[in-house]
Amino acid sequence: MDPLEDVLALLGTRAHLSTGMTAGGSWAVRFEPPDGVKFNTLRRGRCLLDVEGLTAPIALEEGDCFLLTHPLAFTLFSDPHAVPVDAGPLWTAAGDGLPHVGDGVDTFLVGGRFSFGDRARGLLLDGLPPVIHVPADTGEASAVRWALGQIDAELRGHPIGSTLVAEHLAVVMLIHVLRLHLAREPQAVSGWLAGLADPVVAAALRSVHARPAHPWTVAELARAGAVSRSTLAARFKETVGLGPLDYLTRWRIELASQRLRTGDDTLATIALAVGYGSESALSTAFKRITGSSPREYRRRHAGAPALETSPGPASLAAG
Incomplete structure (x- = not known):
């Protein structure tokens, strides 16, 4: 095992996928600080990501993804003047369906989170910046885009074993994102x-x-x-x-x-x-x-x- 494999295995890394979200027009959704590591990918449309403590929002384009590595509240929105709605009631109201906010369906996001066992913060998460943004037009991000496309196909088609396959693909995506971040911004990490x-x-x-x-x-x-x-x-x-x-x-x-x-x-x-x-x-x-x-x-x-x-x-x- 190499060090990254070692640490991820020791931490019992697991992916938990959500149903995604559609949105359109003028909208904003506010999320509570997540457990573990939150991730989202923008499969269609564009929006902005505002994370507690960051000086400016991050613009997300179609195909982009991000990891939120620290337990910080965040808001996804299309319009800075839109009044944010809380994500919890939105997901509860959707039941088994797809949560929706705003008018139309010009934006579609797929997301989830990674959970870890003991020592996640000290061994892995504290060494990362609060947000890792992977733009779709990054040349090295092809592996991430492939994993995200496969996850999307599994969740849409629901073939046998689709949930398990999608969760394993999400862990593959996590490893690729960490690789890309180390190659692109080695100065932004610390420790091992x-x-x-x-x-x-x-x-x-x-x-x-x-x-x-x-x-x-x-x-x-x-x-x-x-x-x-x-x-x-x-x-x-x-x-x-x-x-x-x-x-x-x-x-x-x-x-x-x-x-x-x-x-x-x-x-x-x-x-x-x-x-x-x-x-x-x-x-x-x-x-x-x-x-x-x-x-x-x-x-x-x-x-x-x-x-x-x-x-x-x-x-x-x-x-």
Whole structure:
């Protein structure tokens, strides 16, 4: 697995698709801050997106999509003078039908959200800007447009298994959007995500994620990127905010904490699986990073639901 696959798998990433929305004429719909990550694609027409805290609305054209990565209220509208209606009652009134606002049907949106397990905010979402906008005319966005077209076809045609297929396609779309954003605006992300945009740091990250239990040294990780130890250490710290071995420790603690939350393996078994020679070595590192012992952490999280934005044991960034 590469780092992005690793994190998305650890977070239990799932897509939840809505029925979409049609609109026409002068209209505006106000949405409450979403759980997880909200996405919408404009399949027909044009409108504007106004997100709480942003200085100006974002113009959306046919084929555009956006991800709202932070829990912020937002409004979709065609006319800045239109009085916004709340999305909740609009969807309730639609029942099993397609929500509609305004006059006519010149605008059609398809959307949904991505939900995650524990640690989503610390591991992934905090490293992203509040909104990622992917214009339809972006040359590299062809894969995103393909996924969106397939999702639209599944939702319209309702072939057997269409919901499951559409949800998996939405996760594919998420990965493509993250790839495109890293390629287009690497300076707009932070932490390990920023490291993926640097080929030298990315090589070290892939090595760590491929074999987290290996007793890595900076020299070994530097060889993966074909650079010196000092070069790797400097570039890793500059982009990720941590040294390579500090990152390794925090990733091991993430893996250990996930096992403590979801399984019943002994501490000794978990310690060996994530790269520590003994239960005491794991306990020392775990308490240093999280402030609590593995046993305390397991007791605190035993039977607890996986909150989408709950604080977790460690952060793969400085601070």
